[in-house]
Amino acid sequence: MSRKILVVEDEPNIVDSLSFLMKRAGFEVLIARDGDTAIRMMQSRPADLVLLDVMLPRRDGFEVCREIRANPDWKSVRIIMLTARGRDLDRRKGLQLGADDYVTKPFSTHDIIARVQKLLGPEDG
Amino acid sequence: MKQSLLIGSKIRRLRKQAKLSQVALAKQLEVSPSYLNLIEHNQRALTRPLLLKLGQVLQIEPHVLSGGEEGRLLSNLTEIFADPLFKGETLGTDALTRLVGAAPEVAASISSLYQAYRKARSDAMNLSEHLADNPFLEATSHRLLTLLTSIRSFSEILRDNADLSADRRRQYIGTVASESEKMTDLVNVLFGFFSADSIGRQQRGESPMVAVDEYLEANGNYFSELEDVAQAVRRDLPWGDSHLGGAGLGSGLADRLSKNHGITIEILAGSGAGPALQSGSGADASEGKATVIFDESSKCLRLSEILPQSSRTFAIAHRVALAAASPEIDAMAARAEFGSPAAEDLLRTALGKYLAAAIIMPYGEFQSAARDLRNDIDILRRRFAVSFEQACHRLTTLQRPGAEGVPFHFLRVDIAGNIAKRLGVSGLRVPRFGGICPRWNAHRAFTNPGQIDTQLARFPDGGTFIFLARAQSRQVYGHRAPRRHYAVTIGCDASFARNLVYADSFGAPSENMIAPVGLNCPQCTRRDCTDRAFPTFLD
Numbered sequence: 176m177s178r179k180i181l182v183v184e185d186e187p188n189i190v191d192s193l194s195f196l197m198k199r200a201g202f203e204v205l206i207a208r209d210g211d212t213a214i215r216m217m218q219s220r221p222a223d224l225v226l227l228d229v230m231l232p233r234r235d236g237f238e239v240c241r242e243i244r245a246n247p248d249w250k251s252v253r254i255i256m257l258t259a260r261g262r263d264l265d266r267r268k269g270l271q272l273g274a275d276d277y278v279t280k281p282f283s284t285h286d287i288i289a290r291v292q293k294l295l296g297p298e299d300g
Numbered sequence: 301m302k303q304s305l306l307i308g309s310k311i312r313r314l315r316k317q318a319k320l321s322q323v324a325l326a327k328q329l330e331v332s333p334s335y336l337n338l339i340e341h342n343q344r345a346l347t348r349p350l351l352l353k354l355g356q357v358l359q360i361e362p363h364v365l366s367g368g369e370e371g372r373l374l375s376n377l378t379e380i381f382a383d384p385l386f387k388g389e390t391l392g393t394d395a396l397t398r399l400v401g402a403a404p405e406v407a408a409s410i411s412s413l414y415q416a417y418r419k420a421r422s423d424a425m426n427l428s429e430h431l432a433d434n435p436f437l438e439a440t441s442h443r444l445l446t447l448l449t450s451i452r453s454f455s456e457i458l459r460d461n462a463d464l465s466a467d468r469r470r471q472y473i474g475t476v477a478s479e480s481e482k483m484t485d486l487v488n489v490l491f492g493f494f495s496a497d498s499i500g501r502q503q504r505g506e507s508p509m510v511a512v513d514e515y516l517e518a519n520g521n522y523f524s525e526l527e528d529v530a531q532a533v534r535r536d537l538p539w540g541d542s543h544l545g546g547a548g549l550g551s552g553l554a555d556r557l558s559k560n561h562g563i564t565i566e567i568l569a570g571s572g573a574g575p576a577l578q579s580g581s582g583a584d585a586s587e588g589k590a591t592v593i594f595d596e597s598s599k600c601l602r603l604s605e606i607l608p609q610s611s612r613t614f615a616i617a618h619r620v621a622l623a624a625a626s627p628e629i630d631a632m633a634a635r636a637e638f639g640s641p642a643a644e645d646l647l648r649t650a651l652g653k654y655l656a657a658a659i660i661m662p663y664g665e666f667q668s669a670a671r672d673l674r675n676d677i678d679i680l681r682r683r684f685a686v687s688f689e690q691a692c693h694r695l696t697t698l699q700r701p702g703a704e705g706v707p708f709h710f711l712r713v714d715i716a717g718n719i720a721k722r723l724g725v726s727g728l729r730v731p732r733f734g735g736i737c738p739r740w741n742a743h744r745a746f747t748n749p750g751q752i753d754t755q756l757a758r759f760p761d762g763g764t765f766i767f768l769a770r771a772q773s774r775q776v777y778g779h780r781a782p783r784r785h786y787a788v789t790i791g792c793d794a795s796f797a798r799n800l801v802y803a804d805s806f807g808a809p810s811e812n813m814i815a816p817v818g819l820n821c822p823q824c825t826r827r828d829c830t831d832r833a834f835p836t837f838l839d
Contacts, residue, residue, distance in 0.1 A: 186450065192450060284460070
């Protein structure tokens with residue numbers, strides 16, 4: 176069973192490119208366009224890794240990160256924050272809230288795939 | 301070598317465009333299909349005779365096949381992928397050559413995107429440096445990064461996934477094209493952000509003050525209908541329209557308020573009462589207390605005793621102005637079509653004060669006095685019993701066609717260098733945001749409060765202005781009250797020097813008497829200026 180990645184991003188083109196990249200890398204992709212939906216989706220189908228944008232409608236990426244980390248059921252879920260270049264404070268805040276890693280926009284596609292693969296490790300443990 | 305590598309892919313592309321099979325084209329070129337196949341895969345060099353023949357068969361100029369254009373693209377891409385932006389992704393010449401050969405339009409898109417990105421990046425850096433908290437810029441840079449992210453992702457996907465279906469490839473190229481178009485628009489918006497006109501337009505919606513400033517400037521800060529009302533008010537006074545300033549004028553106007561409008565006046569002990577009222581009191585408010593209060597229900601104008609005589613007279617004249625000309629003022633504010641009630645209110649206040657000043661300093665008398673006295677403000681203010689600031693302000697309004705005074709600008713600058721008020725028709729473009737050049741005498745005036753400082757200032761574009769500045773303190777009540785310090789400055793083009801008593805000291809100025817100034821650091825090209833505090837935007 177392929178591992179699931181939840182892409183939480185409100186910009187349709189970035190959603191498209193991320194889901195293409197993740198599918199190509201062999202992952203199953205789930206999509207949430209705002210923070211509330213992200214939490215609801217985690218409740219119904221927990222993902223192995225969340226690619227989490229900071230600026231989201233309704234509940235922002237930090238709140239989503241905080242909520243995921245507050246739930247012991249999601250302890251093993253990996254979180255990569257997507258932060259804007261030059262906003263170091265966002266990066267530090269994300270890591271402080273329990274994100275595992277971050278990538279800065281505009282990100283390199285190779286880089287983001289490598290980070291996802293590194294965090295999830297080889298497929299069969 | 302690089303060029304021949306590119307030619308193979310190009311021939312293949314052109315052949316497909318011409319809907320020819322390898323066999324068919326080989327036949328027309330009189331070579332074997334396998335030889336053409338080798339050429340198309342860059343395994344054989346293209347000889348000159350074959351190049352000419354290819355040109356004939358495919359009906360294209362031979363130079364199109366020479367690979368010059370692709371060569372340029374290739375060297376562009378090589379430079380682009382050397383940017384630290386692509387750090388860690390070693391993209392060799394071979395990979396880039398294949399990209400240019402297989403999809404030159406994608407390579408060209410990447411190249412123009414990169415140029416746009418570079419421009420946007422340097423703009424974004426400049427802007428964030430100097431206008432870090434500007435909400436427009438914050439939103440724009442976020443939008444730019446978003447566009448860049450999708451452009452970069454799709455460019456890389458196109459580059460790395462040769463097996464994409466034609467449909468998907470078309471879709472992704474379409475996304476890159478449309479996102480780059482949006483980015484171009486956004487970059488243009490960013491460029492436009494720096495033009496003063498555009499800043500004015502952008503701010504019009506947000507800042508009622510800017511909208512009103514622009515309206516006053518567009519009208520040369522002269523309003524004949526209000527001057528007519530002022531003349532009528534003066535004519536109605538017991539002594540006719542002959543001038544009599546100060547307390548005399550104040551009591552004449554107070555009589556008029558009482559007789560014509562049933563409004564009484566009270567002088568309040570203390571620094572005023574109640575919160576500052578919006579109309580006619582804001583500028584005179586001290587620590588949140590209004591110094592001028594008009595009580596609509598009791599028709600009573602209450603003036604704080606802290607107001608000096610010139611301000612009391614002005615407050616009374618302002619109330620007369622509103623009582624006498626509210627419909628005219630309302631109509632003028634409506635005609636301005638601001639689409640913003642706040643801006644309309646502000647304009648009503650400004651026009652009311654304009655009329656008050658016109659009542660106290662009637663146009664004809666003030667303009668001829670200013671002319672005869674060569675704008676000696678000290679004499680003018682005594683003759684009309686007004687403050688220095690009131691006299692300066694009135695000087696900026698002397699633009700009646702056929703009886704014009706010197707076209708002055710007017711600024712009120714606080715001790716931190718912020719411009720609190722700007723008006724004027726001198727032709728000087730006063731910065732809307734941030735401070736002003738540290739070399740302007742508005743700053744120097746604080747070292748000698750109460751004295752008029754004169755300066756001959758030359759801008760980088762050669763424009764030369766005479767600046768007069770005088771620092772003063774806002775009237776306060778009592779020893780413990782904090783004082784507000786500010787400089788009132790007026791100025792005009794140096795060509796009006798003979799109309800100014802202050803310019804006599806300049807005589808025939810030598811170059812070293814002229815201060816080299818600018819608007820402010822970001823908008824100034826004097827790179828070697830010893831007073832420079834910030835880098836210029838104008839590089």
